[in-house]
Amino acid sequence: MKKRENVIFMSASSQVSLDFGVEVGGWISLNVNTTSTSTPQLSLAFAESPSFVRAISDDTGSIATQDYDKALSVSVPEGSTWYRVPEERFRGGFRFLTIVAQSQVTVTNITCEIGFATETRDLRKYAGYFYTPDIDQQILNRAWYAGAYTVQTNIAPQNTGRFLPQVKDGWAYNNTIGVTGPLLIDGAKRDRAVWPGDLGIQGTTAFLAFGYDGLVAYKNALETLFYYQNASTGRLPFAGPATGSFRSGAQSDTYHAWSLIAVHNYAIFTGDAEWLNLHWANITRGIEFITNALDTSYGLHTQTAPNDWARQGGGAYNSALNALDYHALSSFATLAHSWSKDAGILSNATEWATAASKLKRSYNALLWDTKFSLFRDNQTTTLAPQDGNSLALLYNLTESPAQAKALSKALTKFWTPIGPITPELPDTISPFISSIELLAHFAANEPARALDLTHRLWAYLLDSPLMTGSTLAEGISANGSLYYRGNAGYKHDAAYTSLSHGWSTGPTQALTFRVAGLEIVGWKRWVFRPQSGGVKSVKSGFESPLGGFEVHWKKVGRSFDAVIRTPKGMVGTIDLASWSCETVLLNGKKVTVQRELKGRGAVRVTGYLCSIV
Known part of the structure; x- marks a missing residue:
């Protein structure tokens, strides 16, 4: 017919x-x-x-x-x-x-x-996946794939950025986004540019969902940042060249650190020693920019370039900045220690680790508010921000499990039925900062709280009649409207708010790495540390240049059974400490709840008489 x-x-x-x-x-x-x-x-x-x-x-x-x-x-x-x-x-x-x-x-x-992901032959063929059959947890499946699709719409050809200065009336998408393409950009509609803070979330989403294609766009965005790195100071740019911020010479201390964190993540996801060797001088200069900014008295960074994700306040010993600096220092200290020996490269790993330790001690001494179990924005204010506290919790700035749990609980004071209102940007719910908070609750071993947050905010982002139903918005106002940043640069123009923004895709990372529990955590190192939060069964997997990763686990009564597949040649750790299992079997043999594995491909982990701590 x-x-x-x-x-x-x-x-x-x-x-x-x-x-x-x-x-x-x-x-x-x-x-x-x-x-x-x-x-x-x-x-x-x-x-x-x-x-x-x-x-x-x-x-x-x-x-x-x-x-x-x-x-x-x-x-x-x-x-x-x-x-x-x-x-x-x-x-x-x-x-x-x-x-x-x-x-x-x-x-x-x-x-x-x-016009997005134009190098991908089949847009429906994802390299990664996540699935739970649990009827009461279907929002998790939807959030994972909405995050993936959001980032897919953010994979842009090189010359499709917004023309600057912008055409009025009208638009033109013919600006060069970066040094090569395709690239990860911050939003499908706008800004269509490389932003380091966004890469801290969307880079991982691109990797988990799309494997090779995601990594190419991720790498090209990083290459753009390296290309525009200040050769004398080591500072990495606040944004890519297709932005007004770049053209005006705006700088950002936090986004410099975010750039390094995105670089670190890319390095361990790929295990690409040649690329890491190529850019080790860039990385070293970038870290030296941080160490040169740490004062001699406390080892903390006074924020002088406060441009950020739109938050207000900042300055002085800003908690978000110093948490990001800490993670950049400690992560590269660990990476340098494990990788540079193989590469035959001298590194400053010890110096970086020492600086990170001093920063952490001072961070707690100067910024921790015992009364409210929250870190202050800086030493001159009583404001306790969502971003600084979420970053501190995620990146292990707390000094004990008890402090971490107290901080996790204290963050819920900002919650509403549709997500946390961030104190550092009033009348705003930020899926970017809430993505960090989501991961932070898992870091505090509070998976039920993390999934509660997912059910609140990401269900709203998908089900509200204001949204696309398929992608995730960059932000909303406290009442759920699209007047995000109405008083903070967006001039009460709700039609300007992006509804497909890669920085809002934290659940994709959280569900694969934390609920399914299989995560790359270092140079050719992985950990299997599943966190249920009430989920009873999960299937998940992703592809890396190192090889394929896959996990299927289920909980039936008080027993736990998992099959995991990881690339050979890596070192992995089985960590079921949070499950409090009386007996754990690895391929049928009794082991402790934490066990390191070397060079293994597929293993079966079974736990009996398990309860979740």
């Missing part, structure tokens, strides 16, 4: 809105038939949220009138014509297309040529 083609007959001044069903992005084409010689005959407008389906497009430039982009005018010859939007009028992220007729037209064959 011949498929019937949909035909849209439109009179002058009429309009029709089409729903692609999910977030898409790319080049629209359509067949137009018209008898009109006056131009334009129609216009195209794009929207992510159902709230902004209208005759003008979502904004990519934030102005108070909320009509920056307007619509794309289409002029065609009289008769029947196939039309494709110009290359530079690529539209990065949208779910809805509105066609407005300026004269009588007939429209057919409306198509979106996908």
Whole structure:
């Protein structure tokens, strides 16, 4: 049977809105038939949220009138014509297309040529996966894949950044994002640029979901940061070249540290010694930028370049900055110790580890508030921020398990039914900072609390009628509206807020690494440390240049059974301490709850009379 083609007959001044069903992005084409010689005959407008389906497009430039982009005018010859939007009028992220007729037209064959992840042959074929059959935990599956798809829409060809200065009225996506492509960018619609803070979350998501393709985009974003590193100071850029921040010379202490953390993660995910050797001088200069900024009295970093993710406050011994510095120092100290010996490279591992230890002691002495079980934003204020506390908890700035648990509990004081309101940016719920908090609760061995947060915030991001239903927004206001950062740079322009932002994808990382429990934690090292939080069964896996990782585990009554597969040639640790199992068997032989394995591929771990601590 011949498929019937949909035909849209439109009179002058009429309009029709089409729903692609999910977030898409790319080049629209359509067949137009018209008898009109006056131009334009129609216009195209794009929207992510159902709230902004209208005759003008979502904004990519934030102005108070909320009509920056307007619509794309289409002029065609009289008769029947196939039309494709110009290359530079690529539209990065949208779910809805509105066609407005300026004269009588007939429209057919409306198509979106996908413009993201263009090097991926099959967009549906993910390298990684996560699945739990638990009926009451289906939001976890949805959150994992929404995070993956969000980042997929954030894998951009090299020359599809926003043109700067921006076109008004209208838009152009023909700016060079980085030194090569494709690259990981911060958002499908905008800013379409490399941002180091975003890479701290989305880089891991890209790796877990897409394997090779994700790592290529991740690597190219890092190469861009290295290319623009200050040769004399070692400072890494606040943002990539396709931003106004880069053009104005803005700098950021926190995003410098985020760059190094993203580099470290890429290095251990790939085990790429050649790449690490190539950039070891860049890395060393980047870490020296931190060590040179640590004062002699406390070994803490006074924040002088406070540009960040939009938070207010900061300065002095900022808790978020120093937590990020600590993790950069301690991570590279560990990596340098394990890798440089094999590479025959001299490193400053001991110096970095010593600096990290001193920083941690002073951090607790100066910033910990015993009364509230929270770290202060700095030593001059009583404000306790979500970002600094989440980072401190995630990166082990606490000095005991009891302190970590107290901090984890104290963070819930910021919670609402749809997520935490961050004190450092009032009236705001940030999925970026909440992604860090989510991981932090797992670090404190509080998986039930972490999953509670997932059910609150990420269920809202997926189920609210304001959203795309397929991707994750960059932020919302405290009441759940899209007026994110209304008073902080976005000029109350809700249509400017990105609804597909890679920094909001923390659950993808948390569910694979912490619930499924199989994680790369160092140079050719992995750990299996599953955390249930009430989940009874999980299947998960991901691909790395080191080889494939896969885990299937289930809990039945008081028994636990897992099969894990990891690449040979790596060192792994089985850690079931949090399960409090009376008996643990490794391939049928009794072992302790923590066991190191060398050069093993597949193993079966079985625990009996287990309860979760």
